[in-house]
Amino acid sequence: MLPAVKDYRELARRRLARFAFDYLEGGAEDGRTLARNVEAWQAVLFRPRALQDVAQVDTGVELFGRRQALPMLVGPTGLNGLYWPRAEEALARAARDAGVPFVLSTASTSLLEDVRAASEGELWLQLYVQRERRIAEDMMARARAANFHALMLTVDTMVHGKRDHDVRNGFRMPVPWTPRLMADLARHPRWCLRMLRQGGSPQLVNLARSSGLSPDLRKQAAAMSRQMDMSLNWGDLAWVRRHWAGPVIVKGILSAEDARTARDHGADGIVVSNHGGRQLEGAPSSLERLPEIVDVAGDRMHVFIDGGVRRGSDIAKALALGAKAVLLGRAPLYGLAARGPQGAAEVLEILRSEFETTLRLLGVTAASRLDASSLCEDHRQRLRAL
Numbered sequence: 001m002l003p004a005v006k007d008y009r010e011l012a013r014r015r016l017a018r019f020a021f022d023y024l025e026g027g028a029e030d031g032r033t034l035a036r037n038v039e040a041w042q043a044v045l046f047r048p049r050a051l052q053d054v055a056q057v058d059t060g061v062e063l064f065g066r067r068q069a070l071p072m073l074v075g076p077t078g079l080n081g082l083y084w085p086r087a088e089e090a091l092a093r094a095a096r097d098a099g100v101p102f103v104l105s106t107a108s109t110s111l112l113e114d115v116r117a118a119s120e121g122e123l124w125l126q127l128y129v130q131r132e133r134r135i136a137e138d139m140m141a142r143a144r145a146a147n148f149h150a151l152m153l154t155v156d157t158m159v160h161g162k163r164d165h166d167v168r169n170g171f172r173m174p175v176p177w178t179p180r181l182m183a184d185l186a187r188h189p190r191w192c193l194r195m196l197r198q199g200g201s202p203q204l205v206n207l208a209r210s211s212g213l214s215p216d217l218r219k220q221a222a223a224m225s226r227q228m229d230m231s232l233n234w235g236d237l238a239w240v241r242r243h244w245a246g247p248v249i250v251k252g253i254l255s256a257e258d259a260r261t262a263r264d265h266g267a268d269g270i271v272v273s274n275h276g277g278r279q280l281e282g283a284p285s286s287l288e289r290l291p292e293i294v295d296v297a298g299d300r301m302h303v304f305i306d307g308g309v310r311r312g313s314d315i316a317k318a319l320a321l322g323a324k325a326v327l328l329g330r331a332p333l334y335g336l337a338a339r340g341p342q343g344a345a346e347v348l349e350i351l352r353s354e355f356e357t358t359l360r361l362l363g364v365t366a367a368s369r370l371d372a373s374s375l376c377e378d379h380r381q382r383l384r385a386l
């Protein structure tokens with residue numbers, strides 16, 4: 001096992017073709033929101049307490065009435081087949097072994113039925129809504145049949161953020177065979193071989209099945225972005241509810257007003273998120289917005305957060321600021337890209353162990369007992385000063 005998540009990032013950078021790493025890592029435009037996500041965690045400082053008898057610590061939390069081993073989830077990321085064959089199956093198994101839920105993206109490169117067959121662990125579905133509502137309805141029906149527990153509706157992706165690195169690398173789907181790209185591939189023969197073994201370019205098979213599209217990536221990708229339902233609005237939560245009996249979580253909230261509206265429309269949870277800095281450049285970091293959002297969320301709605309979580313101590317900070325759990329985006333992908341399924345599992349284990357160490361050093365015996373008393377009193381000012 002490598003020492004830290006950042007070591008897996010570095011290995012992933014070396015092992016992946018350049019365009020694939022840039023797709024994984026990159027943010028929108030100049031990457032300022034992306035950088036802010038990572039920096040924000042440094043602004044919050046701990047206030048440890050001594051001699052609290054931390055011989056036994058409990059890292060677990062309850063999410064929607066179910067006990068999880070840790071306050072974290074493997075979050076939804078699309079196109080994971082770029083990093084490893086059968087990537088979503090591997091991530092779901094790693095999450096199950098760590099005792100946490102796995103959230104499968106609409107843009108997954110494995111069928112949700114195959115992910116369920118690979119893991120009996122807790123699975124949630126992330127939903128993008130196309131104009132043709134029957135596509136999302138079909139995907140929800142399939143997820144219900146496959147015993148997925150919760151539904152996460154992503155609301156910050158009405159259009160795709162502008163990602164300069166993809167334009168620079170000439171990365172489109174399907175991958176165009178330009179001389180620049182061929183040179184990139186030639187430098188990463190092991191990665192190429194792995195992609196060839198899985199049958200070439202990964203496909204958006206999940207979306208293709210629900211939309212009745214042919215297994216042609218060009219058509220799938222076009223359908224995915226062109227047909228995104230830009231008229232989606234708060235009233236549509238009632239439509240989601242009609243098709244989903246389990247918990248419904250709205251992902252991509254950055255304001256207290258939207259948190260209140262989500263609550264008033266009966267959302268069971270929200271994710272404070274700027275999509276890992278990949279969508280609206282100039283958005284604040286999710287951590288900056290967390291305190292004011294927690295203030296209005298109330299007790300009935302779970303507040304999750306993601307963006308820049310790379311350390312177990314980040315998880316402790318999120319909980320101390322009132323989040324119920326964090327979502328991991330890039331961290332498990334670094335593990336997967338660096339060392340395959342084993343790497344994904346190792347990254348989750350590093351975060352578990354760092355989180356447990358942090359609890360002990362803080363003098364807190366349970367994740368559920370973390371609150372603002374574990375932070376320096378001026379944490380709100382520090383976040384505001386960012």
Ligand SMILES: Cc1cc2nc3c(=O)[nH]c(=O)nc-3n(C[C@H](O)[C@H](O)[C@H](O)COP(=O)(O)O)c2cc1C
Nearest residue numbers: 024075076077078105154275276306307308329330
């Ligand atoms: C490569 C990549 C693909 C992503 N795809 C999706 C997606 O399909 N659906 C979604 O809701 N969020 C998606 N996200 C956003 C993540 O769910 C999450 O909000 C973000 O990555 C958290 O930031 P972090 O990567 O710094 O942890 C993606 C993020 C990355 C890095």
